[in-house]
Amino acid sequence: MNMGSSSVPDFPVPHRKLSLEIKGNKTEVVVSSYDDYFLVIATQIGTMGTxxxxxxxEGMSINPTFSVSVIFGKRDEPMLVACARQLIEHISCSASSRPLVLSLGLKDHSTETLKAIVSAVIENRLW
Known part of the structure; x- marks a missing residue:
């Protein structure tokens, strides 16, 4: 996995942009931190995707629960939902209650690809 990372100070929203290769596919990832949510875009196809x-x-339960829904795109891909769930669990464990908007435009929806994306986002997190 080859990673290059950059931060561009003139963009008005704190963000990190990186390029990596996952299973032979060039993957672009952007992690942005807005006041009210986090936006993560990961694409191998040059577009937003799902x-x-x-x-x-929010609730009284001791154990946190998480809600993940598909806003646009493939609704029959449980691995995409699992990827979003892993990231929101990590975000909320890091003391942030902001929600996550996640865009996945992938050629390959394998477990290996999604794990690599989750790892890259966590290593370059803004929370």
């Missing part, structure tokens, strides 16, 4: 919304449910 867009998911993930958030921690």
């Amino acid at each position: 867009i998911l919304h993930a958030r921690k449910e």
Whole structure:
């Protein structure tokens, strides 16, 4: 996995942009931190792809619960939902209650690809 990372100070939203190769596919990842949510875009196809919304449910339960829904795109891809769930769990464990909007435009929906994306986002997190 080859990673290059950059931060561009003139963009008005704190963000990180990186390029990596996963299973032979060039993958572009952008992690942005807005006041009210996090936006993560990961693409191997040059477009947004499936867009998911993930958030921690507010409640009285000791164990947190999470809500993940597909806003736009493939609704029959459980691995995409699992990817969003892993990221929102990590975000909420890091003391942030902001929700996540996740865009996945992938050629390959394998477990290996999604794990590599989750790892890259966590290594370059803005929370």
